[in-house]
Amino acid sequence: MRASPFARLLAYVFLILCALLFLAPILWTLLQSFKTQIDVIAQPPKLLFHPTLENYTAVPDQYPGRLRLCRGGADTRRTLCLCAGPL
DSSP states (O other): OOOHHHHHHHHHHHHHHHHHHHHOOOOOHHHTTOHHHHHHHHHSSSOOOOOOOHHHHHHHHHHHTTTEEEEOOSSSOOEEESSSOOO
16 A cells, blocks of 8 residues: 555655754764864854864874874775874
8 A cells, every 4th residue: 555645745854854863963063173163162153154174284283193094994995094093
């Protein structure tokens, strides 16, 4: 038996809302990485800001000698890894 169009629409709306609920923290974290430190700790949080790559350019300076190319899990592409322990 086939569901009514309204029931299918309701199911899709529910699935989209669930997907947004689960993806929102990941998106928020990604957006925070493009903010300056002042914008990150601002109260209330700033939704409109000027994006910067400052956080990404500072990583090699903060962790000298710990960045290296690593093999990615199941596939063989190389990715940039930050090693936690001594090399």
